Amino acid sequence: MLNRFSLTGKNALVSSPEYIYGEEIVAGLIEAGAKVWVCGENTEALRDLSDKLNSAGIKVQGIIEYNQGKEADAVLLAQKLRNEIGVLDIFIDNGSNCLMKGWVHTFEEINENLQRTQLGLMLTVKHIGMIMTDQGFGSVILISDYAALVGCDVHNYENDPEKFDEDFSLIYGFVKGSYVNYTRQAAGFLGENNVRCNCIAFAPMENKVNEGFSDAFIKHSHLKRLTNKEDVKAPVVFLASDASSYITGVTLPVDGGYTAK
């Protein structure tokens, strides 16, 4: 049974792993046996991440420069993947964590931020999906957070105005939540070709938020703690692996029960 969780012999691509959860996602996939490539526009940050993991004995296969937001770039990425990697078993998008702060913005600020998190996502999933439907197999995983399932609670931020500004970005809930039904929609198209699409809604990571917010959040969660590194790795490996071969269109909350109440 345990070998169904193994990713040995599988190739994976992780987009925008330099943001929160990304390091754990890449490490988890590699620890489970996958060969992992990373892509994104900030190649310096990708190189730093890759070096960090490599020095811990976790080898990243390669870095692919990719500016998410233009169809021509998505086509180029797909060509590169077909030519250089061949088979792509797993694709993980971690780009929803690149968001602006604050509620009040100009139209152009809003539109510019949505280019990457909305337009870029659609174009990337479209072309990656075409690779996988041609293959007849694959697993797409979109990374979101608990705001996809419930609104952020202003009361959790009473002792953390800086984080309030970050999480009460005008577009935060919109982008995070847009992934939930997009996952179902993509699952509907991809499913006939044995390609799955799922989403994970993580709670905030421990050590990444300050005490004020952390205490308030934990008070409202069932397991009385924030997300740790292992909490990120295992669900990603599960949804990437054959252990979840009959699961598609799902948003899996990994949040200690925060959204279960």
Next chain:
Amino acid sequence: MNTLDMFSLKNKIALITGGRAMYGKGCSIALVDAGAKLYLASHSVDSAEDTAQELRDRGGNVEVVEFHQEDPNSIKQMVDLVIEKEGRIDVFVNASRVIPKGGVGWFQEESGLDWSVRVNSAGMLYMTMLVGEQMIRQRCGSIVNFGSMMGLIGVEKRNYDGEPRMGDGAHSHDYALNKSGITAWTRHAASYYGRYNVRINTLCPGGLESDRTPEKFAENYGRHTQLGRLANENDIRGPVLFLASEASAYLTGLSIPVDGGYTCI
């Protein structure tokens, strides 16, 4: 207060975008019938004037305002105009959207998707943010967004049996992404605005029957709902008035399916 008076919009100022046709027109009718003064904002002034005249003929107090949701200056001018004239906006119904061209279904192209993100996502958020700022100043207001039942669930392919072209189109990227975002954003915004006594909710209607709806699709779709039919324009009137009025004073952050029971199974 008499219970039925809680649904009244007498002396209220309402602003609607996309209120000239289809579901939007149903909303406009409900708002004026309930007594609101209605600003009907549209990119298509002539057509909006026709709707406005119909609304006036049934006793409505209606003004048409031209605006273009892809243009931030136009959006701001539209919102500012209502505030300048009335000093307040009590109800905002956010019912406009564009259908992108270029590529069908999964094969939608960048130009169409870019247009959809600009108008349906960025424009919608910017517009609601501006109205929300006014409602915060007032310390009251009700915002009603338009989501969709297709923001709550995925595609049922059997609905398109006998209508393959419609079926291809059903796999579009932007609609599910946008409508799903609206539902989640409604919860998020409800938390932000709640402190100021501003409410925000979303209606998630099902498929609307028109004279262009293929018979086979109507039959397939109807079988998937619990009420056995597609929606008509009148089905939205009651729900929008409920959310717009004081009758829903303790409701915020909700996305309510108005779909004949499509999403309940």
